[in-house]
Amino acid sequence: MSKPYEDVLMLAVERPFLFIDYEPRDTPGFRSNIASVVGCSDNQTDKLLEAVDTIADDPHFTVKREVAEEATEGSKGKEYPKKILVTVSAA
Secondary structure: OOOOHHHHHHHHHOOOEEEEEEEEEOOOOOOOOHHHHHOOOOHHHHHHHHHHHOOOOOOOOEEEEEEEEOOOHHHOOOEEEEEEEEEEEEE
């Protein structure tokens, strides 16, 4: 198991936690706050998100994704990604 995966599992077992994700994830200027929520370095963000995606299929955990804001097109053609509130907890 990788360290980010273990960090996500341990936190979910301790207590439910909530973080913000964006869809698509690679939109410049919009980065998930999962690293700060889990207590890891920001450079672990992608691996932490992958860990959450992995445990979403595990019946021992619940991953709930709720759309907070739909994707929109702003001024000057700037696109804003969909903002998603993600709650992770032990089942």
